[in-house]
Amino acid sequence: MSVVLRLERAALGFGARRLWEGLDLEVSSGELIAVLGANGSGKSSLLKVVLGQVPLWSGSATFLGTPVRRGDRRIGYVPQQRLAEDGVPLRGRDLVALGVDGHRWGVPIPSRARRQRVNQLLSSVGAEAYASTPLSSLSGGEQQRLRIAQALAADPRLLLCDEPLLSLDLPHQRLVSDLVDDARRRLDLGVLFVTHDINPILDKVDRVLYIANHRFRIGTPDEVMTTDVLSELFDAPVEVIRHNGRILVAGVPDQDPYHHPEAAVLR
Amino acid sequence: MIGLDSLGTVWSEIFDFSDYRQLLPLLKNSIIACVVLGIVGGLIGVFVMMRDMAFAVHGVSELSFAGAAAGLLFGAGVVTGALLGSLTAALLIGVLGARARDRNSVTAVLMPFGLGLGILCLGLYHGRAANKFGLLTGQIVAIDDPQVTSLIVISAVVAVGLVVIWRPLLFASTDADVAAARGVPVGVLSIVFMILLGLAVAVSVQIVGALLVLSLLVTPAAAALRVSSSPVWVPLLSTAFAVVASVGGILLAAGSSIPISPYITSISFAIYLSCRLLSVRRTSHRSPEPAHAT
Numbered sequence: 001m002s003v004v005l006r007l008e009r010a011a012l013g014f015g016a017r018r019l020w021e022g023l024d025l026e027v028s029s030g031e032l033i034a035v036l037g038a039n040g041s042g043k044s045s046l047l048k049v050v051l052g053q054v055p056l057w058s059g060s061a062t063f064l065g066t067p068v069r070r071g072d073r074r075i076g077y078v079p080q081q082r083l084a085e086d087g088v089p090l091r092g093r094d095l096v097a098l099g100v101d102g103h104r105w106g107v108p109i110p111s112r113a114r115r116q117r118v119n120q121l122l123s124s125v126g127a128e129a130y131a132s133t134p135l136s137s138l139s140g141g142e143q144q145r146l147r148i149a150q151a152l153a154a155d156p157r158l159l160l161c162d163e164p165l166l167s168l169d170l171p172h173q174r175l176v177s178d179l180v181d182d183a184r185r186r187l188d189l190g191v192l193f194v195t196h197d198i199n200p201i202l203d204k205v206d207r208v209l210y211i212a213n214h215r216f217r218i219g220t221p222d223e224v225m226t227t228d229v230l231s232e233l234f235d236a237p238v239e240v241i242r243h244n245g246r247i248l249v250a251g252v253p254d255q256d257p258y259h260h261p262e263a264a265v266l267r
Numbered sequence: 268m269i270g271l272d273s274l275g276t277v278w279s280e281i282f283d284f285s286d287y288r289q290l291l292p293l294l295k296n297s298i299i300a301c302v303v304l305g306i307v308g309g310l311i312g313v314f315v316m317m318r319d320m321a322f323a324v325h326g327v328s329e330l331s332f333a334g335a336a337a338g339l340l341f342g343a344g345v346v347t348g349a350l351l352g353s354l355t356a357a358l359l360i361g362v363l364g365a366r367a368r369d370r371n372s373v374t375a376v377l378m379p380f381g382l383g384l385g386i387l388c389l390g391l392y393h394g395r396a397a398n399k400f401g402l403l404t405g406q407i408v409a410i411d412d413p414q415v416t417s418l419i420v421i422s423a424v425v426a427v428g429l430v431v432i433w434r435p436l437l438f439a440s441t442d443a444d445v446a447a448a449r450g451v452p453v454g455v456l457s458i459v460f461m462i463l464l465g466l467a468v469a470v471s472v473q474i475v476g477a478l479l480v481l482s483l484l485v486t487p488a489a490a491a492l493r494v495s496s497s498p499v500w501v502p503l504l505s506t507a508f509a510v511v512a513s514v515g516g517i518l519l520a521a522g523s524s525i526p527i528s529p530y531i532t533s534i535s536f537a538i539y540l541s542c543r544l545l546s547v548r549r550t551s552h553r554s555p556e557p558a559h560a561t
Contacts, residue, residue: 073450089495089501091496105431107430151445
């Protein structure tokens with residue numbers, strides 16, 4: 001297992017607002033790390049740092065031994081599910097093709113190699129059935145499948161997922177997280193998986209990075225997702241309940257609407 | 268049959284194709300202008316639709332009208348004025364309105380200002396009245412050689428520019444975050460696109476008029492998107508629709524006493540309507556989506 005991403009004494013903020021500091025994190029190839037924390041704690045900003053879009057306040061971020069930079073093709077990115085609207089002249093396979101060569105200038109020139117590559121990516125996520133279906137008539141889960149294929153198009157070494165399960169129903173949450181898991185095993189990818197809810201990926205997570213109160217904890221889910229650790233991190237009495245293999249976090253001070261959808265499940 | 272008689276009178280008042288054969292050679296410049304305009308409008312329209320900028324196009328065209336009117340008043344020329352007006356508007360909307368919500372309000376603020384400014388300039392202008400009206404509703408005749416040359420040059424810049432940025436612009440217009448992660452210069456592209464849009468509007472305003480620019484820059488692409496989702500077919504169809512509307516418009520207008528714009532807008536609208544009907548049939552005939560195992 002080689003280290004693909006390394007952050008050392010990293011600190012980040014915007015304007016006068018500090019998000020986190022003193023972050024030391026290593027992501028190895030084949031390792032899936034869940035990034036958790038309240039809204040506004042700097043989870044997505046961490047991904048932006050790795051993408052070279054936001055500079056660190058201090059410390060360093062290196063990807064495969066060199067400082068992170070904008071537009072590194074060896075980093076794949078899966079965004080939040082956002083439904084494509086009517087009026088997007090793309091079918092399933094065209095979205096994947098953008099991952100293959102969408103960054104190049106000019107108009108795409110069809111070729112056998114390009115076609116085969118797209119077909120191979122489509123089949124790797126089981127999306128052949130809607131390769132020719134207009135994007136706007138696909139469901140959120142189907143579109144997320146295609147976005148994973150798109151992210152895998154450039155043979156990445158690191159996959160960044162920014163809330164890819166948001167607003168998907170439970171079966172599709174499972175399906176999409178299975179696809180990410182399958183891809184990292186098959187391609188030996190490091191994965192940073194930003195999510196507000198660890199449960200859909202709990203059985204796949206190697207380590208958790210939990211950010212709160214400008215601080216963080218890193219460790220296995222068993223080490224981090226405990227009443228003691230999270231209470232200390234939040235500086236407030238937080239309760240972690242394990243129930244039927246699920247982790248339920250109650251009493252997080254920042255009452256954002258996404259943080260405990262599990263409460264409803266438990267009732 | 269008084270009804271039919273009067274209809275015939277109206278028809279003969281509007282249309283007179285008797286000298287058509289002699290008329291056509293005189294329209295050479297106008298026909299070239301319409302073909303070129305159709306190509307540019309059809310191509311850029313695809314991105315106008317993708318980026319949800321139809322309203323912004325309308326705003327840019329009003330400012331372009333103001334510029335053209337000022338050009339007429341101060342003697343700088345309609346082309347120069349239209350270019351200055353639309354480029355200013357396009358850049359303002361592009362820079363101030365990065366988000367869709369901001370863009371709509373910026374457009375809505377600029378549009379009446381531009382229209383008012385244009386009407387002021389026209390009010391002060393004491394030249395030919397036909398020039399005034401033409402800026403708002405279009406004109407066909409009197410496209411001279413220098414004018415058609417400038418139109419072709421500007422349109423070529425837009426077409427070549429679009430082809431060069433086509434793929435990354437498609438990526439950025441589909442999913443800006445992912446495109447940015449891939450190293451596509453999303454911000455630069457959107458400014459370049461606004462400049463190209465400004466140029467396209469400026470040339471269209473001179474032919475179809477400021478009020479009707481949307482019929483060439485939006486309607487054909489909107490129609491194409493009703494019947495196809497292919498990134499190859501949509502621009503091709505959109506271009507074909509726009510050329511049919513603009514050239515069809517000039518051929519009809521040549522034999523009639525009415526300006527070109529109602530013909531262009533009517534053909535454009537008829538194409539859109541047909542595509543919509545076709546798409547309704549297409550979707551109702553589509554077999555139910557296969558259930559995907561989860």
